[in-house]
Amino acid sequence: MRGTLIGKCITGLVLLVATGVIIADHMYANNYIDFPNTKLAATSEERAGLPDFVEVGELVRLNVEGEQVVWKCLPDHPDYESYGAENENLVISFRDPGVYTIIVASYLDQRVELDTYRIEVVGEAIETVTKTPVVLGELESLVIEWCKSSDMSPRVADSLAEVLQASAVENFEDTSTLLKLTAKRTRDMEVEDFMGQMTAYVMRQEEEIGKSLTVEQYKDTWNRVARGLLKYATL
Amino acid sequence: MRLSSKTIGWTIIALLIGGHLLAAVVVTSQTPKRQRQVQDHDYLGGWDNIPSQERLRLADKHLKWGIPASWNDTGRGKTRLLYRDYKQVTGQDYQPRTQEGSPSCVGQSVSAAIDILATTQIMAGAPERAPPARVDASVVYGLSRQEVGELGRAGGGSLNLWACQAVHRYGVVFQQDYPLLGVDLTEPSPKRCVEYGMQGVPDSLEHVAGLHTVKEYIFINSYSQLRDAIYNGCPVVVGSKQGFGRGKKHKRDRDGFLSPPRRILFKSVWRHSMVIIGVVDKDREGVLVLNSWGTTWVKGPQRFDDSPDGSFFVDAAIIDKMLKQGDSYALRGFTGFPKR
Numbered sequence: 001m002r003g004t005l006i007g008k009c010i011t012g013l014v015l016l017v018a019t020g021v022i023i024a025d026h027m028y029a030n031n032y033i034d035f036p037n038t039k040l041a042a043t044s045e046e047r048a049g050l051p052d053f054v055e056v057g058e059l060v061r062l063n064v065e066g067e068q069v070v071w072k073c074l075p076d077h078p079d080y081e082s083y084g085a086e087n088e089n090l091v092i093s094f095r096d097p098g099v100y101t102i103i104v105a106s107y108l109d110q111r112v113e114l115d116t117y118r119i120e121v122v123g124e125a126i127e128t129v130t131k132t133p134v135v136l137g138e139l140e141s142l143v144i145e146w147c148k149s150s151d152m153s154p155r156v157a158d159s160l161a162e163v164l165q166a167s168a169v170e171n172f173e174d175t176s177t178l179l180k181l182t183a184k185r186t187r188d189m190e191v192e193d194f195m196g197q198m199t200a201y202v203m204r205q206e207e208e209i210g211k212s213l214t215v216e217q218y219k220d221t222w223n224r225v226a227r228g229l230l231k232y233a234t235l
Numbered sequence: 236m237r238l239s240s241k242t243i244g245w246t247i248i249a250l251l252i253g254g255h256l257l258a259a260v261v262v263t264s265q266t267p268k269r270q271r272q273v274q275d276h277d278y279l280g281g282w283d284n285i286p287s288q289e290r291l292r293l294a295d296k297h298l299k300w301g302i303p304a305s306w307n308d309t310g311r312g313k314t315r316l317l318y319r320d321y322k323q324v325t326g327q328d329y330q331p332r333t334q335e336g337s338p339s340c341v342g343q344s345v346s347a348a349i350d351i352l353a354t355t356q357i358m359a360g361a362p363e364r365a366p367p368a369r370v371d372a373s374v375v376y377g378l379s380r381q382e383v384g385e386l387g388r389a390g391g392g393s394l395n396l397w398a399c400q401a402v403h404r405y406g407v408v409f410q411q412d413y414p415l416l417g418v419d420l421t422e423p424s425p426k427r428c429v430e431y432g433m434q435g436v437p438d439s440l441e442h443v444a445g446l447h448t449v450k451e452y453i454f455i456n457s458y459s460q461l462r463d464a465i466y467n468g469c470p471v472v473v474g475s476k477q478g479f480g481r482g483k484k485h486k487r488d489r490d491g492f493l494s495p496p497r498r499i500l501f502k503s504v505w506r507h508s509m510v511i512i513g514v515v516d517k518d519r520e521g522v523l524v525l526n527s528w529g530t531t532w533v534k535g536p537q538r539f540d541d542s543p544d545g546s547f548f549v550d551a552a553i554i555d556k557m558l559k560q561g562d563s564y565a566l567r568g569f570t571g572f573p574k575r
């Protein structure tokens with residue numbers, strides 16, 4: 001009799017727990033929601049007026065309404081700037097004559113609006129101006145500053161100048177070998193901080209001229225840095 | 236012998252108490268197993284366990300930028316998937332990072348956020364080109380621990396706040412060779428993460444990092460703020476103790492969501508940092524979270540077929556709780572690479 005009662009109790013409890021689990025699972029089950037794709041709309045009517053053609057170098061302003069506006073110029077063109085809370089304004093000028101297409105995308109009334117502008121540019125091409133590297137005097141001053149901030153001793157500065165000058169007179173086929181050899185030669189000199197500043201300088205210079213330095217340009221830089229180091233060593 | 240109703244009642248109560256005790260014993264005995272299981276699978280986090288109030292205090296002390304007024308409610312009812320900008324700019328799908336055996340989740344998530352940010356601002360019209368490689372996480376992690384957190388060799392892990400301060404003050408370097416410095420960061424390396432995390436980053440890299448900094452990190456502590464940040468192209472790093480799935484079982488539901496365990500017996504704690512790279516503020520509201528555990532740790536359908544492997548959606552209510560733990564930031568304004 002006792003066994004029967006205990007058995008019933010246990011069975012009841014098991015059933016209770018199982019029911020709870022099923023109910024909980026059902027409560028937590030996620031309902032499937034079909035998510036609609038974003039709709040692409042036809043050409044917007046909210047476009048600004050635009051002349052038929054513009055001169056090379058002339059400034060063109062465009063404006064659209066909408067949220068999170070994205071501008072794109074084809075063929076790709078560097079002389080443009082977008083601004084405004086939603087990037088809704090664009091200012092662009094062209095260096096070369098030709099036909100350009102500007103595409104603009106924006107959200108408007110919960111839809112993506114796409115718009116295109118065809119611009120014909122006339123006139124003579126403007127020669128691209130390449131920024132010249134900084135002059136010798138500036139780099140020498142920078143090197144002295146780097147030496148001071150690195151707390152470099154005159155003896156180490158002298159040794160480092162020697163290493164750079166030695167690298168600058170060797171024949172290299174590619175810049176990577178020059179850089180690796182210079183790094184190897186300076187490894188035990190504890191001039192990490194200085195080398196970091198020098199690397200950052202070179203990388204910034206490359207950004208300014210828009211391309212990587214050649215072996216000769218590197219060697220020229222090494223020589224100029226060496227002269228700055230020697231000047232610091234004699235201060 | 237006939238049992239009285241009193242005896243039966245006491246028997247039931249005794250069984251209930253016994254059942255609860257048994258459950259407690261099972262939970263206690265399982266805890267070390269679950270921890271081992273996590274380590275076996277390299278599911279390490281690395282987000283530090285500083286009490287919430289302390290994190291909020293730190294955030295208040297260092298926070299310089301508020302939520303831009305122009306963001307207010309802009310993301311309401313919208314869908315924005317930032318990884319699509321990455322694909323558009325680079326032509327490649329964004330591959331999740333793998334922290335493997337290192338507790339570098341903070342470095343990984345902030346680095347991933349900058350990868351994405353660099354491309355969203357290009358899509359928004361910034362006159363920049365795509366970075367030559369992905370951001371190196373070991374440098375972000377090392378700078379956050381040593382230069383900002385001043386942790387020395389103690390433990391592992393970091394805070395999102397420290398990593399955000401690190402990329403703001405010191406900047407980032409990329410997964411590429413720096414031959415003049417004798418440092419090759421081309422391959423991501425958990426070992427290097429641990430090394431830089433313990434010993435700091437080489438001085439030379441700090442100068443190079445200064446070329447590419449993040450201008451703003453904005454404290455985010457609610458779903459609506461997060462939604463608006465993502466909508467405006469700013470990825471958000473979130474640090475929390477919230478866990479998902481059951482043990483090794485991480486399976487997205489049919490909507491692409493991963494949920495915390497449903498019952499106390501399956502409690503899951505991740506001291507972890509991840510990055511949020513998408514939001515859907517309609518139907519089932521939620522955000523797309525990208526983890527740093529590679530591609531195969533989670534299975535199941537994706538809400539959007541093109542979502543990165545290793546990502547999952549989290550319900551708005553859950554992410555709101557995670558944000559309330561006080562170490563989540565939106566990154567804004569990366570100094571990238573000018574167009575050539």
